[in-house]
Amino acid sequence: MPQPRPILLTGASGALGRVITKGLAGQGWTLRLTDIAPFPDELPKDASFTRADLNDGVTMLRLAEGCGTILHFGGVSVDRPFDEVLGPNLRGLYHVYEAARRERARVVFASSNHSIGFHERSEKLDHDCQLRPDSFYGLSKVFGEMMGRLYWDKHGVESVLVRIGSSFPEPTEARMLSTWFSYADLVRLMQRCVLAERTGCAVIWGASANSRTFWGRDAREKLGWAPQDSADTYAGQLGGKTSGNPVIERYQGGAYPANGYTRETPSPARLFEA
Ligand code: 15L
Numbered sequence: 444m445p446q447p448r449p450i451l452l453t454g455a456s457g458a459l460g461r462v463i464t465k466g467l468a469g470q471g472w473t474l475r476l477t478d479i480a481p482f483p484d485e486l487p488k489d490a491s492f493t494r495a496d497l498n499d500g501v502t503m504l505r506l507a508e509g510c511g512t513i514l515h516f517g518g519v520s521v522d523r524p525f526d527e528v529l530g531p532n533l534r535g536l537y538h539v540y541e542a543a544r545r546e547r548a549r550v551v552f553a554s555s556n557h558s559i560g561f562h563e564r565s566e567k568l569d570h571d572c573q574l575r576p577d578s579f580y581g582l583s584k585v586f587g588e589m590m591g592r593l594y595w596d597k598h599g600v601e602s603v604l605v606r607i608g609s610s611f612p613e614p615t616e617a618r619m620l621s622t623w624f625s626y627a628d629l630v631r632l633m634q635r636c637v638l639a640e641r642t643g644c645a646v647i648w649g650a651s652a653n654s655r656t657f658w659g660r661d662a663r664e665k666l667g668w669a670p671q672d673s674a675d676t677y678a679g680q681l682g683g684k685t686s687g688n689p690v691i692e693r694y695q696g697g698a699y700p701a702n703g704y705t706r707e708t709p710s711p712a713r714l715f716e717a
Contacts, residue, residue, distance in 0.1 A: 448511030448548075449473040450637060453497065453518075453539065456480040459553065459610055459629065460516045464490065466630030472637070477506055478517065479531075497535025507542035512637050515539050515587075516553040522578040522699050532583035540594050549601040551636045554588050554649075556608050556622060557581030560696020562657070564621070568695075570646035570661040577696035588646070595644035603636045603666070606658075607649035614674045616684045618697045621655045625672035635668040642666065657695050 450467065454460040455476035461484055467474060468487035476482060476492040486492055495502045497517050507513060517539075518531040536552075543550045560577030562568055576582040584606075591602030608622030610629055628651045636642070645662035651672040663669060674681075685692055689708055690701035 447472055449475050449509055450512045450514060451475045451477065451507050451510045451542075451548075452514045452516065453477050454516030454520075454553070455492065456482050457516060457520060459607075462610075462626045463514060463516065463630060463633050466626075467633060467637075470634075475506055475510065497531045497538060500534075500538040500541065503535075503538040504542050504545065507539075507546050507548060510542075510546055510548050512549045512551065513539055513543055514551045514553075514633060514636075519580060519583070520553075522557075522580045522702050525579045528579045528583045532580070533586055536583075536587050536590055540590050540600065543600050544594060544598050547600075549603070549636070549642060550591060550594075551603045551605065551633065552587050552591055554584045554604045554606045554646075555581065556606055556649075557696050557699050558584040558588060558606060560694055560699050562695050563693060564657060564695055566657065566695075567659050568657060569659045570648070577694065577700040578702065581696065581699060591644055601642045602644045603642050603662075604644070604646045605632065605636075605649040606646065608658075610649065614677045614681060616686075617681050618685075620674045620678055620681055621653055621657050622650055622695075622697075623653055623674035623677075624650045625670075628670040628672050631671070632666070632668050635666040639666045 450472050455464055456478035474490035476490055477495045479496050482492040518535055519528050557577050558581050559575050560581050561575035574585045576585050588604045591604050594600035608624045609619045610624040614623040645665055648658040648661050651670040653674040690704050691697050694700040
């Protein structure tokens with residue numbers, strides 16, 4: 444059996460990076476971990492860690508040498524001003540894709556629901572819906588998804604673009620009854636992303652099997668993945684846990700669309716305005 448090619452994981456020291464490291468350790472893969480922050484856990488036997496900035500393209504190329512998959516979870520992961528997002532999420536992403544092109548590696552990109560966050564909660568979206576970012580952070584995820592598209596169309600670099608909902612140990616408010624993505628479902632998805640024969644450029648809704656979901660069709664069959672957990676069991680305790688802010692409650696992205704919002708607060712009569 445040929446040795447599987449190593450996996451490069453960016454953002455390894457972040458919450459999801461740590462979960463993925465733990466989930467993929469001990470399964471026969473060599474893990475190359477990187478982050479701008481130190482790795483806070485004990486390093487698994489089959490992993491190495493390099494502290495690096497995504498802005499450093501030379502180091503990213505070196506880290507990706509020989510890798511078959513790059514799980515790209517690095518960069519700014521919350522709503523921040525444009526200047527803070529620019530380096531890690533745009534230039535850094537370019538470095539990741541250039542490395543993938545050179546190594547003929549597949550990229551799994553941690554996109555976000557904030558790439559479509561200005562869709563109304565009453566809408567049910569498929570993977571090919573219009574992108575409607577709700578923040579500069581969300582806009583950087585749109586950029587990332589389009590980067591994946593460009594590198595597939597132009598260079599045949601495969602991407603799995605995972606629009607992550609809310610990946611936390613458990614849902615904590617009513618919106619997450621729709622958006623929650625359990626850690627176990629996330630890890631199982633990563634395993635399929637690494638193992639799948641062919642993915643092309645695929646969009647996946649990164650959410651558990653929540654019956655209140657905002658999201659419909661995607662490319663999961665291609666990966667052989669289906670979520671097994673659900674936020675439904677939390678409905679009784681979280682159903683009433685809403686914000687009271689009409690902008691937050693109107694849009695799928697929750698607090699992000701409302702942050703810095705300067706349009707008139709919507710009245711019910713305007714709820715379905717395009
Ligand atoms: C995200 O993209 C963020 O990384 C995370 O902190 C949450 O805000 C999540 O989206 C969400 O929408 O719940």
